[in-house]
Amino acid sequence: MLKVSGLHQYYGGSHILRGLDFEARLGEVTVVLGRNGVGKTTLLKSLMGVVPIRSGAVTLDGVDISKDTSYDRVRKGMGYVPQGREIFGRLTVEENLRMGLASRPARTPIPAELFELFPILKQFMHRRGGDLSGGQQQQLAIARALAPGPKLLILDEPTEGIQPSIIKDIGRVIRMLADRGDMAIVLVEQFYDFAAELADQYLVMERGEIIQRGRGGDMEAEGVRGLMSI
Amino acid sequence: MTSSLDLTPRRGLLLGPKGWAAVMAAAITVTVLAPLLNLVVPEGHAFHLSDYAVALIGKIMCYAICALAMDLIWGYTGILSLGHGLFFALGGYGMGMYLMRQIGRDGNYKSDLPDFMVFLDWKELPWAWTFSDSFLFQMAMVVLVPGLLALVFGFFAFRSRIKGVYFSIITQAMTFAAMLLFFRNETGFGGNNGFTDFKRILGVPIALPETRMMLFVLTGLTLIGFYLMARWIVHSKFGRVLQAIRDAESRVMFTGYDPLAYKLAIWTLSAVMCAVAGALYVPQVGIINPGEMSAAASIEIAIWAAVGGRATLIGPILGAFFVNGAKSWFTQVFPEFWLYFLGALFIAVTLFLPQGIVGLFDKFSSKKKETRA
Amino acid sequence: MALLAPVAHALTPDQAAAIAIGDTDSRIAALNKSAADADPELAPFVRALLDGEVKTADGKVYVVQGDKTAPDTAEDVINNNRMRGALEAALGALKLVSPDAKVRAEAVEELRKQSLDEAQLPLIEKAWAAESDAGLKSRLALMRATILVSSSDVAKRLAAAQALSASSEPAVKSLLQERLAPGVETDPAVRGALMTALDAVEGRLAWGERLGVLFTGASLGSILLLVALGLAITYGLMGVINMAHGELMMIGAYATFVVQNLFRQYLPGAFDWYIVLAIPVSFLVSALVGAALERSVIRWLYGRPLETLLATWGISLVLMQGVRSLFGAQNVAVENPAWLSGGVQVMSNLILPYNRLAIIAFAFLVLAGVTLMINRTRLGLFVRGVTQNRRMAACVGIPTARIDTYAFSLGAGIAGLAGCALSQVGNVGPDLGQGYIVDAFMVVVTGGVGQLAGTVYAALGLGVLNKFLEGFAGAVLAKIMVLVCIVIFIQKRPQGLFAMKGRSAEA
Amino acid sequence: ADTIKVGILHSLSGTMAISETVLKDVALMTIDEINAKGGVLGKKLEPVVVDPASNWPLFAEKAKQLIDQDKVAVTFGCWTSVSRKSVLPVFEEKNSLLFYPVQYEGEELSKNVFYTGAAPNQQAIPAVEYLMSKDGGSAKRFVLLGTDYVYPRTTNKILRAFLKSKGIPESDIMEEYTPFGHSDYQSIIAKIKKFSSEGKKTAVVSTINGDSNVPFYKELGNQGLKATDVPVVAFSVGEEELRGVDTKPLVGHLAAWNYFMSIKNPTNAAFIKQWSDYAKAKNIAGHKDKPLTNDPMEATYIGIKMWAQAVEKAKSTDTDKVIAAMAGQTVKAPGGFTSTMDKENHHLHKPVFIGEIKADGQFNVVWKTPGPVVADPWSDYIAENKGKKNVPEKK
Amino acid sequence: MTPDLMESMREVRERHEARTQQAGASGGDASFGRLLQAGQPDFTQGVALYLDDITVSFDGFRALNKLSLAINVGELRCIIGPNGAGKTTMMDVITGKTRPDAGRASFGSTIDLLRLRENDIAQIGIGRKFQKPTVYEQLSVFENLELALKADRRARASLFHRLSGEQLDRIGEILQLIHLKGEAQRTAGLLSHGQKQWLEIGMLLMQDPKLLLLDEPVAGMTDEETERTAELFLSLEGQHSLVVVEHDMKFVDQLTEGRKKVTVLHEGSVLAEGRLSEVQANEKVVEVYLGR
Numbered sequence A: 001m002l003k004v005s006g007l008h009q010y011y012g013g014s015h016i017l018r019g020l021d022f023e024a025r026l027g028e029v030t031v032v033l034g035r036n037g038v039g040k041t042t043l044l045k046s047l048m049g050v051v052p053i054r055s056g057a058v059t060l061d062g063v064d065i066s067k068d069t070s071y072d073r074v075r076k077g078m079g080y081v082p083q084g085r086e087i088f089g090r091l092t093v094e095e096n097l098r099m100g101l102a103s104r105p106a107r108t109p110i111p112a113e114l115f116e117l118f119p120i121l122k123q124f125m126h127r128r129g130g131d132l133s134g135g136q137q138q139q140l141a142i143a144r145a146l147a148p149g150p151k152l153l154i155l156d157e158p159t160e161g162i163q164p165s166i167i168k169d170i171g172r173v174i175r176m177l178a179d180r181g182d183m184a185i186v187l188v189e190q191f192y193d194f195a196a197e198l199a200d201q202y203l204v205m206e207r208g209e210i211i212q213r214g215r216g217g218d219m220e221a222e223g224v225r226g227l228m229s230i
Numbered sequence B: 001m002t003s004s005l006d007l008t009p010r011r012g013l014l015l016g017p018k019g020w021a022a023v024m025a026a027a028i029t030v031t032v033l034a035p036l037l038n039l040v041v042p043e044g045h046a047f048h049l050s051d052y053a054v055a056l057i058g059k060i061m062c063y064a065i066c067a068l069a070m071d072l073i074w075g076y077t078g079i080l081s082l083g084h085g086l087f088f089a090l091g092g093y094g095m096g097m098y099l100m101r102q103i104g105r106d107g108n109y110k111s112d113l114p115d116f117m118v119f120l121d122w123k124e125l126p127w128a129w130t131f132s133d134s135f136l137f138q139m140a141m142v143v144l145v146p147g148l149l150a151l152v153f154g155f156f157a158f159r160s161r162i163k164g165v166y167f168s169i170i171t172q173a174m175t176f177a178a179m180l181l182f183f184r185n186e187t188g189f190g191g192n193n194g195f196t197d198f199k200r201i202l203g204v205p206i207a208l209p210e211t212r213m214m215l216f217v218l219t220g221l222t223l224i225g226f227y228l229m230a231r232w233i234v235h236s237k238f239g240r241v242l243q244a245i246r247d248a249e250s251r252v253m254f255t256g257y258d259p260l261a262y263k264l265a266i267w268t269l270s271a272v273m274c275a276v277a278g279a280l281y282v283p284q285v286g287i288i289n290p291g292e293m294s295a296a297a298s299i300e301i302a303i304w305a306a307v308g309g310r311a312t313l314i315g316p317i318l319g320a321f322f323v324n325g326a327k328s329w330f331t332q333v334f335p336e337f338w339l340y341f342l343g344a345l346f347i348a349v350t351l352f353l354p355q356g357i358v359g360l361f362d363k364f365s366s367k368k369k370e371t372r373a
Numbered sequence C: 001m002a003l004l005a006p007v008a009h010a011l012t013p014d015q016a017a018a019i020a021i022g023d024t025d026s027r028i029a030a031l032n033k034s035a036a037d038a039d040p041e042l043a044p045f046v047r048a049l050l051d052g053e054v055k056t057a058d059g060k061v062y063v064v065q066g067d068k069t070a071p072d073t074a075e076d077v078i079n080n081n082r083m084r085g086a087l088e089a090a091l092g093a094l095k096l097v098s099p100d101a102k103v104r105a106e107a108v109e110e111l112r113k114q115s116l117d118e119a120q121l122p123l124i125e126k127a128w129a130a131e132s133d134a135g136l137k138s139r140l141a142l143m144r145a146t147i148l149v150s151s152s153d154v155a156k157r158l159a160a161a162q163a164l165s166a167s168s169e170p171a172v173k174s175l176l177q178e179r180l181a182p183g184v185e186t187d188p189a190v191r192g193a194l195m196t197a198l199d200a201v202e203g204r205l206a207w208g209e210r211l212g213v214l215f216t217g218a219s220l221g222s223i224l225l226l227v228a229l230g231l232a233i234t235y236g237l238m239g240v241i242n243m244a245h246g247e248l249m250m251i252g253a254y255a256t257f258v259v260q261n262l263f264r265q266y267l268p269g270a271f272d273w274y275i276v277l278a279i280p281v282s283f284l285v286s287a288l289v290g291a292a293l294e295r296s297v298i299r300w301l302y303g304r305p306l307e308t309l310l311a312t313w314g315i316s317l318v319l320m321q322g323v324r325s326l327f328g329a330q331n332v333a334v335e336n337p338a339w340l341s342g343g344v345q346v347m348s349n350l351i352l353p354y355n356r357l358a359i360i361a362f363a364f365l366v367l368a369g370v371t372l373m374i375n376r377t378r379l380g381l382f383v384r385g386v387t388q389n390r391r392m393a394a395c396v397g398i399p400t401a402r403i404d405t406y407a408f409s410l411g412a413g414i415a416g417l418a419g420c421a422l423s424q425v426g427n428v429g430p431d432l433g434q435g436y437i438v439d440a441f442m443v444v445v446t447g448g449v450g451q452l453a454g455t456v457y458a459a460l461g462l463g464v465l466n467k468f469l470e471g472f473a474g475a476v477l478a479k480i481m482v483l484v485c486i487v488i489f490i491q492k493r494p495q496g497l498f499a500m501k502g503r504s505a506e507a
Numbered sequence D: 001a002d003t004i005k006v007g008i009l010h011s012l013s014g015t016m017a018i019s020e021t022v023l024k025d026v027a028l029m030t031i032d033e034i035n036a037k038g039g040v041l042g043k044k045l046e047p048v049v050v051d052p053a054s055n056w057p058l059f060a061e062k063a064k065q066l067i068d069q070d071k072v073a074v075t076f077g078c079w080t081s082v083s084r085k086s087v088l089p090v091f092e093e094k095n096s097l098l099f100y101p102v103q104y105e106g107e108e109l110s111k112n113v114f115y116t117g118a119a120p121n122q123q124a125i126p127a128v129e130y131l132m133s134k135d136g137g138s139a140k141r142f143v144l145l146g147t148d149y150v151y152p153r154t155t156n157k158i159l160r161a162f163l164k165s166k167g168i169p170e171s172d173i174m175e176e177y178t179p180f181g182h183s184d185y186q187s188i189i190a191k192i193k194k195f196s197s198e199g200k201k202t203a204v205v206s207t208i209n210g211d212s213n214v215p216f217y218k219e220l221g222n223q224g225l226k227a228t229d230v231p232v233v234a235f236s237v238g239e240e241e242l243r244g245v246d247t248k249p250l251v252g253h254l255a256a257w258n259y260f261m262s263i264k265n266p267t268n269a270a271f272i273k274q275w276s277d278y279a280k281a282k283n284i285a286g287h288k289d290k291p292l293t294n295d296p297m298e299a300t301y302i303g304i305k306m307w308a309q310a311v312e313k314a315k316s317t318d319t320d321k322v323i324a325a326m327a328g329q330t331v332k333a334p335g336g337f338t339s340t341m342d343k344e345n346h347h348l349h350k351p352v353f354i355g356e357i358k359a360d361g362q363f364n365v366v367w368k369t370p371g372p373v374v375a376d377p378w379s380d381y382i383a384e385n386k387g388k389k390n391v392p393e394k395k
Numbered sequence E: 001m002t003p004d005l006m007e008s009m010r011e012v013r014e015r016h017e018a019r020t021q022q023a024g025a026s027g028g029d030a031s032f033g034r035l036l037q038a039g040q041p042d043f044t045q046g047v048a049l050y051l052d053d054i055t056v057s058f059d060g061f062r063a064l065n066k067l068s069l070a071i072n073v074g075e076l077r078c079i080i081g082p083n084g085a086g087k088t089t090m091m092d093v094i095t096g097k098t099r100p101d102a103g104r105a106s107f108g109s110t111i112d113l114l115r116l117r118e119n120d121i122a123q124i125g126i127g128r129k130f131q132k133p134t135v136y137e138q139l140s141v142f143e144n145l146e147l148a149l150k151a152d153r154r155a156r157a158s159l160f161h162r163l164s165g166e167q168l169d170r171i172g173e174i175l176q177l178i179h180l181k182g183e184a185q186r187t188a189g190l191l192s193h194g195q196k197q198w199l200e201i202g203m204l205l206m207q208d209p210k211l212l213l214l215d216e217p218v219a220g221m222t223d224e225e226t227e228r229t230a231e232l233f234l235s236l237e238g239q240h241s242l243v244v245v246e247h248d249m250k251f252v253d254q255l256t257e258g259r260k261k262v263t264v265l266h267e268g269s270v271l272a273e274g275r276l277s278e279v280q281a282n283e284k285v286v287e288v289y290l291g292r
Ligand SMILES: Nc1ncnc2c1ncn2[C@@H]1O[C@H](COP(=O)(O)OP(=O)(O)OP(=O)(O)O)[C@@H](O)[C@H]1O
Pocket: A011, A012, A016, A034, A035, A036, A037, A038, A039, A040, A041, A042, A043, A083, E190, E191, E192, E193, E194, E195, E220
C-alpha cells in the first residue's frame, strides 16, 4: 500500500530524517514509536506532503506521490489526524466534518457511524470547534479524518488528551478498520500499551532513523519498551 | 552543574568592538566629515556636499529615528502603531510654534501674531500659544505633549486589552482625527498650510549654512544616541519581556508580568522618540503641516522598518535611508515612473527579503561563513 | 436657408430676433410680450432656445435642428441664468393650459420651484379655475394661496392662511414667517391662522429633515458597506492586510468608465443600460486583477499579515501609477444613466436621488450574495476553512491554492463592484481608492474582523452617526467625532462589535 | 553650458496630480515651442521635471534640488497655496525665480515670484458682483462653500468683507468648509437647499478645490438644485475638472476665470490646436482623445513665454536682471487680450470672464470685463492691508 | 529511572529548599514583589486553594456547575474526568482567564482570586501549564526559562536586571532536568511537541509558584518520561501544592501512591472523590469515564 524508501528530511540545515525505509500494508496497523523529537511527526508530515521531502520516494499503491500536493494525496485516499488536533476553530463541528468530506463529491452525507463512535460530536454539532475541550477536539480530528473513508489512515498521537473509555473505543475502531482489510493505518503513538495492543508491525525511531522493527506481537519480547527510555 | 555558564548567550555587552567602531565612525561622519565637506570644501569640488544633500540626509535621519521608534514598538513588542505620524507631527508642531514666534514682526503683516492668524482674524494668541516664544518651554512641550498623549491613550487602550489590528486601527483613527482637527483653521495651528517661512532659531538665521549644519549634526547625534539607548533596552531583560509579549502575551501574564506597564513604557518612549524626530525635522525642512498626520505617513514609517528588517534596530535605520534615498532618486530620475519602481521595490523586498535588507546582509555573511567552513 | 419658416407661424422673425438678440432685459420683455398672447406656437422656439439650438447671424435667427443649419458665421445664442429662468417660466405658463394633464402636471411642478408674485396670479387663477384634475387643482390652490396671503383683502388673507397649513413647502414656511414678522400682518384672526399654518408646515418639514438624515446616513452607510465588503473577505477572512483594496475599487470604476465609452461609441441607443453590463464587467476585471495579484504576490505571504501590508502597499502604488499612465492623471467622466439621474421627491424638502437609492439596493444585494456564498455554499465553507488553517485544509483534500485564488478574487471583484457603484456618485480618478481605504478598514475592524454581520452594522451605524453629527457639527467635526467614537467604542469592545467569544477566538 | 535649465515643479502623483500633471505637459510644450524657434539667448531650454508628489515638504526639498543641484534658471510650478508657501523661503533664500500659474488668495508678494494666475480682485470679487447683478440673478443671500485651507478661507474672508460693504447682513451669509478629498455632499447640499428656501434669492460661491468637486456637482445634479434656482459660481473648477462630471444637470452653473477654452479668437484657436497636436504627438493620456485647455494652462503658457522674452531683454538669466526685465512684458494671450506684466506688483493684468457651464463641459462666457484688470494682491477688504503697497519688498 | 537522574533531582530539590529557607530567614521574600507584601496569602488554615460553588456558563451551556473544591497546602491532587468535564475551565477560573458567573475562589484563606488580574494571580504564586503547550516561540529555550525565573516582575527592575551566577546555575539545572540542555540556544518555536511540553514544565519550575496547575502534563510523553515526570511532581509535593489533570491512569496511580485523594469531575461538578482504586470501582465513573 504505502512504501517509503530512502526518505531524507531537513529543517534548514538540520538533518531530521535519515534514510527511512518501510512499508505499510493494507489491513495492518503500522505503529511508529520513539521519544520526543526523534522525527515522528516530521515523518508523517512528509508522508502527507505538508513538508516537501528532500530525497527518497513515497509510493501509494505503486504510484509515486512524493511530488503530489497534500490535497492530491488526500484525493488518492490518505487521511490524516495531525498532532495538536488542528481542527478549524471557527467552524462548527458539523462544518469541520464537512471539511473532512472535501475530497468527496458535494452532498456526501456525514457517515452516521462517526456519531456512534463519538456521541459528543452529535450533541455539539453546531458548537464551534474551537470551543470544544481538548479531548473533544481530538475526537473531532479523528472523526474528520475518518469521514471520507480513506485507504491509508495516518494518526499522530491520536489518544493525546482523550479520556480512557474513548481511547478504548478508538482502539477498537482502529482494530476494526484494519481488520476490514481495506485500509492501511500508520499510527504514531507514545502510549506504549495502546500501541502494543494495536500493532501488527512496529517501527522504533531514534534521531531520525529506524533503529528497530518487527511484528507487533513481538514488541514486548524484543524489548521495545526499553528502547523508549533514555 | 559545571557547564551552565556556556549556556548564556553572549550578551551583556551593548555592542561588540566592531559595533563600537561603527558607531564611532558614524559619529565622526556626522560631526566632522559632513561639516567639513559642506562648509569647507568649496562648491564645485568633487567632494563638496551640497546644501541639498545636507538637507536631504538631515531629513532622512529624522525619518530614521521614527523607524527606530517603530521598531521598538512593532518589531520587538509586536504592536503596529499607525499613530506615529501623529507623534512626529506633534513634535514638529511644538518646534514649529516656537519658530513661528521667532519670526517676530518680520512677517507679511508686521504683526506680533503669526501671519496666518492675522488673515484669519485672530485678535490675540490662542491659549495654546501662550509660552510659545520660550524655547525651553516649547522643547518641553515637544516631549510632554506627545508623551502624555501616548501615555493616556496607551493606558486606556492597553488596559482594555486592545490588541493587534484593533490597536492599529484606533491609532489610525486617533491620527486621522487629529489630522482633520489640525486641518481646520479654527484649531489655531495654521490649517492645511501649517507653519512655514521660518526665519530664525534661537535668534540665529535659520537659512545660514552653519545653522543648518548644526541641526544636521544634532540630528545625527540624536539618532546615534537613540540607537544606543534602544539597543540597551532590547538587550535587557525588559527587551526580552517585550518580545515575549509579542509572542505570547497571555503566557507573559500567567508568568506574573503585567504587560500593561511594559507596553505602556515602550509605547510612550517610542512616541517621544518620534516627537523629537519631528522637532528636528521642522527647522531643517522648513514646513510642518497636517499632511504628516495622514494615514500614509504613518504607514510609511512601518514600511521603512519592514524594508530594513524588523526587530533588528539597525535594519529600520537602513530602511529609512534606503526607501527615502530611493524615493528621492527615483522622483528625480524617473519623475513619471518612480511609483512603479518604488512599488516594485516594496513587493520585491517582501517576496525575496522577508528579513528585510538586514536579512540580505545576514544571508551573505552566513554564506561566507559556510564557504569558509 | 429656411429662415424660421416652420416655426414662426405666429412668431414673426422680428419677434424671434427680439427674443434671441440683445441684452437680457429687452429679450425678456420681448419674450413676455409674445408669451402674453399665449400662443402655443411659441413653445417650440423657446424649447430650442433652452436646448441651445438657436444661432444668430447678422440679426437673423436660425434654429439648428436636425438637418437645418446656420451660416458658418452664426453664433450661439447665449442664455444666462436669468434668461433661462424666464424662458422656463414662459414655457411653464404655456404648458399650464395644455390639454394634456401630464404636461400640466409638469408645468405645475416647475411653477412650484419658482417664487411666485402677484404678476402670476391671473395665470394661476385661470389655470386653477380650468383645472379638472383634483390633485393638480389643490396644488394650484396652494400656489394661489401663497400669493393671496399677501392680498389686501382680509378675508382672502384669512382663507389663504388657512389653506396654507396644508402645504409642506419650505418656501411657504419662510413666507409665513415673513407674514408673521412684527407689523406685517396685523389682523389677529389672520395671525392666528398663520401661526397654525406655520406649525403645521414646520412639523412636516421637520419630518422631512429627520428622514433626510436617516436617508443620507443609510446612503453613506451603504457605500461604506460596499467598500468594506470586499475587504471583509480579503482581510477579514483571509488575513491579507490589503492596502490595494482601494485600487481594486478604482479598477472597477475605470472598467465602468470603459464600458460606458464603448456603449457611447457602439451602442449609443442603449447607453442608458451600460451600467447593467458595467456591473459584471467591473466585477470580472477587478477579480482578474485580484487573481493575478494573488497568484504572483499574495500567495507567498499567507500567515505573514504584516508583510502583506508592505507588498500590497507596493501594489497599490503600481496600480495607481498604471492607471495614471493609461488614462491620465485627471478624473474621467462617468455619467449616470438617465434613469439613475434625479430623484424621487418624497417630501418638498426630501429628494431621494435615484443613484443613491440604487446603491443602497445594490449594496444589500451584494451583501446577500456574499452572505449566501460564504455561509451556504461549499465553496464558502472551503474559503473559511482554508483561511483558518491552510495547511490542515490541504490535509483534508482541499486544493488550497485554488481556493485562495477564488477567495481573493471574490474580494477583489466585490471591490470592483464597489468601484462601479462609486463611479455613480463620486470621482473616478487614480486616487479614488485612497479616499476609501481608511474608512474601509475602520468599518471592518469596528465590526469585528471576520464578522460579516459586524461589517454590516458598523457600516450602517457609522454612516448614520456621521450624517447625524454632520447635521449640527459640520462635515469635519462630525468626522472627527465619529473617529473619536470609534476609539472609545473599541475600548469597550476590544474585538469589535461582533467579537468572537470564548476559546475559538484564540485559535 | 550650452543649454539653459528650467525647473518644472508640479505634482505628478498624489491628490493634486489631477490638476497639475497637465501643467507640466503644457510647460514642456511651450518650451518645445521656444526651442523650435531657436531657444533663448541662442541656447536651448532644457526642462528638468521633478515630482513633488502632492507632498508639501517635498515641494521644498525638490525646489532645493532644482536650484542647488540642477542649477535651473527659473522654475515653473506649484498649484496649491500651501505648496507655494512651502517653497517660497527656498526661492527667497537662494534668490531664484518661481512662476506660479494658479489663481490664489493674494496676501503675499515676493520679489522672487511672478504670479500669472488671478488675485482675488481678478476673479472672486467680479464674480460675486455678477451674482448680485440683475443678469446674475440678483442674489441676496450667499453660501460660501470651500475646502478648508488658506485659499478658500482667505478668499471668503475677503468676500465677506466685500458683501458687508454691499449691505448684505451677516445672517444672509453661510460659510461652510469641507476637508480636502471630501466626497459626500449630501448633507451640505441639503443644508444649502434649506438655507436657500428661507426666502431671498441665494447663490453659492464655491472654492472647493481638487477631487471634491466631482461628488459635489454630482450631488448637486441629483438633488435637483438647478442653476436657475441656486446658481453656483466656482473659482477652482475649469474645463479639466469638469472632465470627470456629467455636466448635463449642471448647465448654467458658473465659473469665473481669466480664460476659457471656449473663447473665440485666433490666438486661442492656435493655442488649442498647438495643445491638441502636442497631446496627440506625446500621447498624453486623456488629452490625446479629448484635448482641453484651461486657465492655469494658459497662465503657465504666458509665464514661460514672458520669462523667455525677459531673458532676451535682460540678455542674462540672472534673477535680478530678469526681474527687472519682466516689468511691463507683454504676451498676446489666448484669452484674447494682451497680457501685461505689471511694472511693480509681479502680477499680470488680466481680463475676467464669467462662464456658464454648457452641456458639453465647456463654458459660455456670459460676462466679461471690458479689459484687463490690475491685480490687487493685498486686498483692500482686509483691514490689515490698509496702506500696503502692491510692491514686493526689496531684500 | 536511572540512579544519576534521581540523584540530580534530589539535588535540585534540596538546593531549592535550602534557598527558600534562607530567603525566609533573611526576612521575607523580597523578590516576590509588591503584591505579596500587600496581600500575602494566608496558609495557616492549611488550605491552599478553595473553590466554592463556582458556576461558569457559555451561551447557556454550563461548563462548571456549582463546583466546590479545596486543595490543602502541600497537597498533590489529581483531577480526572471525561473530556469536557470542565477541568480546563476550572483552571481558567483559578488563573483569572475566565470569570465565573457565580461562586467564590480563594488562594489561602484570604486572597479572593476573583478580584485579581491574571498577572497578579501569577505573582502571588499560582503557576500554570496549559493543555496546549505555550512557550515564547521566537525566544530561545534559555530565554524562555530566564523570563520565567522568579524575580521582580516590574518593568524598571527588568530594565536593569542581570542574571546572578546562582540564577544561571538554576537555569542550568532546569535545562538538565527537562532534557533541553543541548537545545538551550535554539528557538523554542522549533521544538517538537513533546519538547515544548517539557519546556513549559521547566518554565513553571523556574517560576517556583506555591500552587502548580498542570493540565495534562504528560500528554505526548513516552511512558518512561511519564514516570520521570511523576517523580518530579512527587518531589515537589509538600513544598508546593499541585493540581494535576490527566487522563493517564498509570500516571495518576503513580502520583497518588495508592493513598492520595483523586477528584473526578463530570459535567462541571464533582462526581466522586477518593482514592484511585475507590473511584475506579465507582460504577458511574466507569460508565462516564473509564469505560469497560
Ligand atoms: N519547523 C521546524 N524547524 C526546525 N526544526 C524543527 C521544526 N519542527 C521540528 N523540528 C525539530 O525536528 C525534530 C523532530 O521533530 P518532530 O516534531 O518530528 O518530533 P516528534 O518525534 O514528533 O516528537 P514528539 O514526540 O515530541 O511529537 C525535533 O528536534 C524538532 O526540534
